[in-house]
Amino acid sequence: MKIAVISPHPDDETLGAGGFLLKHRKEGNQIYWINMTDVNENQGWDSSFIKYRKRQIEQICEFYKFDKFYNLKYPPCTLENVNKNELLSDYGKCIQEIQPDCIVLPNPQDAHSDHLITYEVGMSCSKIFRYPYIKKILTMEILSETDFSKNAEAFAPNYFVDISEYIEDKIAALKIYDTELGKAPFPRNIEAVRALALLRGGMSGSHYAEAFKIIKEID
Numbered sequence: 001m002k003i004a005v006i007s008p009h010p011d012d013e014t015l016g017a018g019g020f021l022l023k024h025r026k027e028g029n030q031i032y033w034i035n036m037t038d039v040n041e042n043q044g045w046d047s048s049f050i051k052y053r054k055r056q057i058e059q060i061c062e063f064y065k066f067d068k069f070y071n072l073k074y075p076p077c078t079l080e081n082v083n084k085n086e087l088l089s090d091y092g093k094c095i096q097e098i099q100p101d102c103i104v105l106p107n108p109q110d111a112h113s114d115h116l117i118t119y120e121v122g123m124s125c126s127k128i129f130r131y132p133y134i135k136k137i138l139t140m141e142i143l144s145e146t147d148f149s150k151n152a153e154a155f156a157p158n159y160f161v162d163i164s165e166y167i168e169d170k171i172a173a174l175k176i177y178d179t180e181l182g183k184a185p186f187p188r189n190i191e192a193v194r195a196l197a198l199l200r201g202g203m204s205g206s207h208y209a210e211a212f213k214i215i216k217e218i219d
Contacts, residue, residue: 002067002133004032004100005140006091006122008114009076010057011177015188016140017104018170019163019197019210021064030067034094036118037076052179059176070094079117087117092125095134102136107155107213111148128218137215143196144187157211160204167197167208 003024007013013021013033021031039045039053061069072090074082095103105122106115119139126134138159140146146155163170171190174181181188197208204211 001029001102002032002098002100003029003102003104004034004095004098005104006034006036006106006118008036008079008106008112008118010035010038010053010060011174011180011188012106012115012140012142012145014060014170014173014177015144015193016106016142016146017210017212018173019166019208020104020140020161020212022166022169023161023163025065031064032068032070032098032100033061033064033066034070034072034091036072036074036079036091036121037114038071038073040073040075043075049179056176056179060173063173063176068098077112077114079114082117084121087121088124091121095125095131099133101133102138103134104138104140104212105215106142107139107146107149109149109151109153109155110142110145111150112145115142115145123215126216135218137217138212139215141196141200141211143192147187155211155213157200157203157213159212159214160200160206160209161212162201162204162206162208163197163210164201164207167194170197 005013108119200209200211
């Protein structure tokens, strides 16, 4: 089985699906990571931070042992201004190369516009008559975005993955992104990550779980 997680920004893949990825890696499935945006000097990012972010991404790839990583490197917070055909072309090439059975996308109601555009691009490149190998599409729950939804409709998961065996490894992966974490009440903090996993576990009969929404599944 081939699984591709698509993140608007580095850290979204771990916040939303870190345990899911670790579990599938252990089960012998192939895992891929497509990241849409990355920092660059043209947007005013400091060169030292750019180097540090590059190292964070390298460490994450080593941690998960992805079968392949794709970094499209669009500037963050600008996806809504990028030509949609360009986005579809770059993303579509990745999907055509991977030919995944399952893709994991951000929730379209997330607060950040990059998340919505990533979802729309992912859905555009999942039409069964052009991408017949995609049998399952999930959306993931990303702390600091999904919980600040632009819509009154809350994230309503219908698919849960027991990550009790992987919660500590997920937290270890998140600590690689030390620049993105903070202390409570900042939403991206280790206590909140563990608490959300505990809540989703309680909803699904396990100690710790990650929650997803099935958008499409073909048996």
